[in-house]
Amino acid sequence: MKSYSGRVHYKHKRRKYEVGSQPGTIDIPEDAKKPKIEVYSFNDKDLQTSKGTNMETITKQMAKCKDHTHWIKINGLGDVQLMEDIGTFLGINHLVLEDIVNTHQRPKFDEYEGYVFATSRILYLDKNNELTNCQFSGIVKDNIFISFEEDYSDYFAAVKTRLKAGKGLIRTGGPGFILYSLTDTILDNYFVLLAQLGDRIDETEDLLYDHPDKRIMFDAQQLKRTLIVIRRACWPERDKINDMIRSENPEINKDTKIYLRDAYDHCIQAMDMVESYKEVTSSIIDLYLSMVSNRMNEIMKVLTIISVIFIPLTFIAGIYGMNFSREDAHGRLIPDNMPELYAHHGYVYTLIGMLALAVVQLFVFWRKGWFNKL
Incomplete structure (x- = not known):
């Protein structure tokens, strides 16, 4: 039988529940990675960068570049003190900080006085063919955009490349445009993931016609499960982008909203692809079960013919x-x-x-x- 590696594995993350805990409690998971901080300070003529692991990295960079827009990129959430310092420095509600470290949030867009908060789901297949499902969080306040990611993956390398090149609105659109750029990158990677799953669905379908085997049903079921995970990310992402478009908050300007409409259209396309692929995987499972049933019917047909022939012969021999x-x-x-x-x-x-x-x-x-x- 033709080899097939379409099975998708999952990185399981159990959610920690503290029943009755006080709202706004910053409870860092034990396996959370220590933060790495990158600060990008930019305007239409200049780009300054710095790296570190503590709050001093942020304050020094912002003090040095007062007339710049700042993107503070934090990879890793395993430092309670850093989270509390950021909350104090920017005046962030503890409920927001709790949502940042509680990495099971659905995509959403919340407005607060003086800033906005958004979350998304980062989905991709790593080199071990494991589906990674991480949380991305972002806060826009004045001329600052601060983003939070669970791991150290360079998921937004394309945005950093555009930022260094300085072309388009990436340096002049403000922190709200950075939020849009990262959201659009997340959606673009949904299409990459869906393309990979689409190829595997085609391979599974070809194997179904060439070499029907029960493994095909299991692979199709796992592909369907992966599509359900993507669907759970796409549907609320659509609502989140729609809320950003309808928002009257000055942190999301009119120029950014034009691009958000395009991101909204991409999200709808991704949702359509997910639904189409789900129907195909369901059809593969149904077709396999039908083929198994037909083969069983053919076997029963042969056995029935043999039985019908030998019944009268056995009757005569018995007499x-x-x-x-x-x-x-x-x-x-x-x-x-x-x-x-x-x-x-x-x-x-x-x-x-x-x-x-x-x-x-x-x-x-x-x-x-x-x-x-x-």
Whole structure:
């Protein structure tokens, strides 16, 4: 059978529940990675960058570049003190900080006095063919955009490249435009992931026609499960972008909203692809089960024909196997006790009759088309 590597594995992350805990509690998961900070300060003529691991990296860069827009990029959430310092420095509500470290949020857009907060789901297949489902969070306030990611993956390398090149609105559109750029990058990667899944669905479908095997059903079910994960990210992402477009908050300006409409259209396209692929995977499973059922019907058809042929033959053999005596103890003939048992060549005649009966049955079955495509 043709080898197939379409199975998708999952990185399971259990959500920690603290029943009755105080709202706004910053509870960092034990496996959270230590933060790495990159600060990009830019305007239409200049770009300054710095890297570090603590709040001092941020404050020094902002003090040095007062007339710049700042993108503070934080990878890793494993530092409670840093989160509290950022909340104090920017005046961020503790409920927002709780949502940032609680990495099971659905995509959303929340407005607060003086700033806005947004989350998205980052989805991609890593080198081990594992579906990674991470949270992206962003805060826009004045001339600052601060983003939070769970791991160290360079997911937004294309945006950083555009920022360094300085072309388009990336440096002049403000922090709201950076939020749009990162959101659009997330959506673009949804299409990359969907293209990979689409290829695997095609491979699964080809295998179904060439070499039907129960493994195909399992692979199709896992592909369907992956599509459900993407759907759970796309649907609220659409609502989030729609909320950003309708927002009157000055942090999201009119120029950015024009581009957000394009991102909204991309999100709708991704949702359509997810629904289409889900239908295809469901059809693959249904078709496989139908093929299994048809093969079973064909087997039962063969067994039925064999049984129908041998039932009358067995009946005849059973009758002549009863061995009733022809004569009684005094040598007198017993009436109606199988005179054929004493007929000359009776055994041969019986076999010939049974064979003729079988041939007649086969001829009748053939005329009725029962042997077609056995």
